[in-house]
């Protein structure tokens with residue numbers, strides 16, 4: 001088969017450049033067009049010199065993406081990755097969809113099914129409900145059948161990915177969960193390449209802080225999926241923190257269960273659900289994930305601890321926010337949509353130490 005031509009919009013951002021890193025060595029994909037918003041320079045290696053001799057393709061301006069241009073692009077390209085901020089994807093995505101593209105959107109614009117929820121948490125006007133319904137939530141291991149059929153993928157948020165992969169086996173089995181507390185921490189690349197006071201070096205280095213307290217946009221995303229899986233309204237307590245590291249998310253999740261379980265029984269649920277999944281590594285009892293064991297790869301590592309003293313169940317879930325939390329999962333979804341092997345182009349060994 002000929003290579004599949006793809007377009008990356010938002011190629012100058014951290015998720016965009018991670019997509020390039022993956023797609024460059026994907027055996028069935030050709031990176032055909034790159035679009036940026038404000039960066040100047042005639043080729044991508046001028047913005048990112050680490051790409052010199054690897055990819056020196058010209059960059060084009062997002063402002064040139066008229067409907068006519070998108071229709072023209074469709075003649076030679078099948079798939080577009082939107083690695084653009086929320087608020088931007090919702091303008092571009094429907095135009096690419098209308099032109100016949102398969103769209104993989106890394107932003108939050110199409111994740112929440114209720115427009116009112118999007119407006120509440122993102123403070124932006126939502127797209128039409130009928131468009132929202134067309135988008136499939138791209139949590140690869142949980143919704144593979146829906147992803148295969150989809151033309152528009154709402155790629156999950158990075159925190160939401162680590163949290164939902166840890167919780168899905170419990171919620172889809174409708175375990176009697178009394179309360180859930182999610183304590184999640186991310187490296188700074190989760191905030192993207194743009195400059196901000198919260199993420200500049202002296203604010204983050206030698207520091208550790210909670211942020212977006214009570215207002216993180218992944219809270220409704222997590223609640224929506226857990227509600228769908230369990231069939232009842234789920235509310236979670238969730239807190240996000242900024243770690244002085246570049247990549248990686250570790251979510252620690254505390255659950256009070258109404259019934260007594262044995263740890264082996266719970267571990268077994270994870271092995272049943274994820275035993276055949278190439279990117280989920282369920283740790284045996286007594287072993288717990290660390291960000292360094294997944295960074296640079298598409299793995300999600302999950303650890304399970306049932307505290308006999310407090311009877312509380314504690315889950316640990318580690319991912320690389322730019323890989324499994326963004327570009328890696330986006331390519332995994334591309335593979336599912338095209339009917340290819342899930343691991344194609346994604347066989348990265350974590351970078352250790």
Ligand SMILES: NC(=O)C1=CN([C@@H]2O[C@H](COP(=O)(O)OP(=O)(O)OC[C@H]3O[C@@H](n4cnc5c(N)ncnc54)[C@H](OP(=O)(O)O)[C@@H]3O)[C@@H](O)[C@H]2O)C=CC1
Nearest residue numbers: 010012013014015036037038039084085107190192193326
């Ligand atoms: N970073 C992460 O870990 C994750 C990110 N995401 C999502 O992926 C998307 C990209 O994030 P990330 O790569 O971190 O962001 P960056 O800020 O690093 O990059 C954003 C990209 O979008 C372009 N862009 C910025 N502002 C605008 C605008 N107003 N109009 C059009 N284009 C614009 C930028 O172009 P230019 O540089 O030329 O200005 C750049 O290419 C976001 O929706 C984010 O929420 C999802 C999961 C994880």
Ligand SMILES: CC(=O)N[C@@H](CCC(=O)OP(=O)(O)O)C(=O)O
Nearest residue numbers: 107108157158186187188190191
């Ligand atoms: C460290 C950091 O700032 N992380 C980002 C999460 C990135 C992400 O997944 O954002 P979207 O939902 O917008 O796609 C945040 O907390 O907002």
